Amino acid sequence: ATIRRTEPTAGSGDSARRFGTQRVLVEPDAASGVAVMKFKNPPVNSLSLELLTEFIISLEKLENDKTFRGVILTSDCPRVFSAGLDLTEMCGKNPAHYAEYWKAVQELWLRLYLSNLVLIAAINGACPAGGCLISLTCDYRILADNPKYLIGLNETLLGIVAPFWFKDTLVNTIGHRASEQALQLGLLFLPAEALQVGLVDQVVPEDQVLSTALSVMARWMAIPDHARQLTKNMMRKTTVDRLVKQRDADIQNFVSFISRDSIQKSLQMYLEKLKQKKG
Numbered sequence: 001a002t003i004r005r006t007e008p009t010a011g012s013g014d015s016a017r018r019f020g021t022q023r024v025l026v027e028p029d030a031a032s033g034v035a036v037m038k039f040k041n042p043p044v045n046s047l048s049l050e051l052l053t054e055f056i057i058s059l060e061k062l063e064n065d066k067t068f069r070g071v072i073l074t075s076d077c078p079r080v081f082s083a084g085l086d087l088t089e090m091c092g093k094n095p096a097h098y099a100e101y102w103k104a105v106q107e108l109w110l111r112l113y114l115s116n117l118v119l120i121a122a123i124n125g126a127c128p129a130g131g132c133l134i135s136l137t138c139d140y141r142i143l144a145d146n147p148k149y150l151i152g153l154n155e156t157l158l159g160i161v162a163p164f165w166f167k168d169t170l171v172n173t174i175g176h177r178a179s180e181q182a183l184q185l186g187l188l189f190l191p192a193e194a195l196q197v198g199l200v201d202q203v204v205p206e207d208q209v210l211s212t213a214l215s216v217m218a219r220w221m222a223i224p225d226h227a228r229q230l231t232k233n234m235m236r237k238t239t240v241d242r243l244v245k246q247r248d249a250d251i252q253n254f255v256s257f258i259s260r261d262s263i264q265k266s267l268q269m270y271l272e273k274l275k276q277k278k279g
């Protein structure tokens with residue numbers, strides 16, 4: 001994928017300087033050590049190969065810059081945090097493309113789930129499937145209180161199955177029984193339900209999502225990094241190791257599953273339904 005970096009905006013201090021790429025805007029504040037990362041892949045921030053690639057590059061840049069200890073993930077697109085994996089990347093393409101795409105999905109999850117940075121999701125829009133997965137890799141989730149902003153792993157509604165590491169991430173967050181029900185039914189939770197089940201940590205009025213994320217971030221950043229990072233590692237490494245050990249097999253499994261005629265038909269029908277919704 002071709003990556004076009006954005007130019008820094010004119011301004012006097014670091015906090016006024018933006019960097020990032022075409023689809024991932026980064027607003028760094030060197031004074032606080034916090035960067036706000038905004039997805040900008042209109043209309044719905046679907047996780048195309050380009051967005052995944054740019055996301056990984058921006059994250060790596062922040063991880064390697066010791067100025068930054070915390071990142072807030074949010075959306076630049078109105079009403080949608082992320083529509084999840086890009087269905088057009090999984091439909092009508094060849095096996096090599098599916099393999100490349102899935103490797104990028106895995107890579108992003110691996111980097112986010114064990115990131116040394118404090119990650120907070122400021123969820124300012126709908127957050128289904130892969131969008132929900134991204135928020136689940138964060139250390140804390142804040143969801144805007146809007147009945148249209150549903151969140152959950154709804155894969156079964158598309159006729160597909162959430163991979164084991166999606167499932168593990170959910171189980172680590174809301175427990176086994178709640179995950180079993182949520183995954184089988186493909187539940188998309190309203191904000192109050194998401195809070196109740198523990199899928200998000202806070203629900204706040206829409207105009208307070210970012211300010212809340214910044215104050216929560218201050219609390220997390222008050223903890224010494226080495227102790228917090230080792231603790232995070234202790235909690236999450238077993239889950240990550242499971243995928244690392246069978247990464248290639250997981251890619252092969254995805255490619256053969258997604259290439260099936262029946263799965264291709266289900267995905268095509270789902271995409272058609274999304275498009276018809278408008279008419």
Ligand SMILES: CCCCCC/C=C/CC(=O)SCCNC(=O)CCNC(=O)[C@H](O)C(C)(C)COP(=O)(O)OP(=O)(O)OC[C@H]1O[C@@H](n2cnc3c(N)ncnc32)[C@H](O)[C@@H]1OP(=O)(O)O
Nearest residue numbers: 046083084085086087088126128129130161254257274275
């Ligand atoms: C063994 C391994 C198995 C495979 C495991 C794979 C796991 C998959 C996880 C996933 O993430 S699959 C993706 C699941 N995502 C969804 O179900 C969400 C679908 N989208 C929506 O529900 C809505 O779009 C929205 C996010 C609630 C936003 O609604 P809104 O009304 O604002 O926008 P729309 O009119 O519906 O959409 C605009 C435009 O975007 C297209 N689009 C929407 N979602 C996707 C997507 N995920 N990928 C690609 N394109 C998407 C939609 O078709 C519209 O297109 P146009 O009509 O404008 O051409």
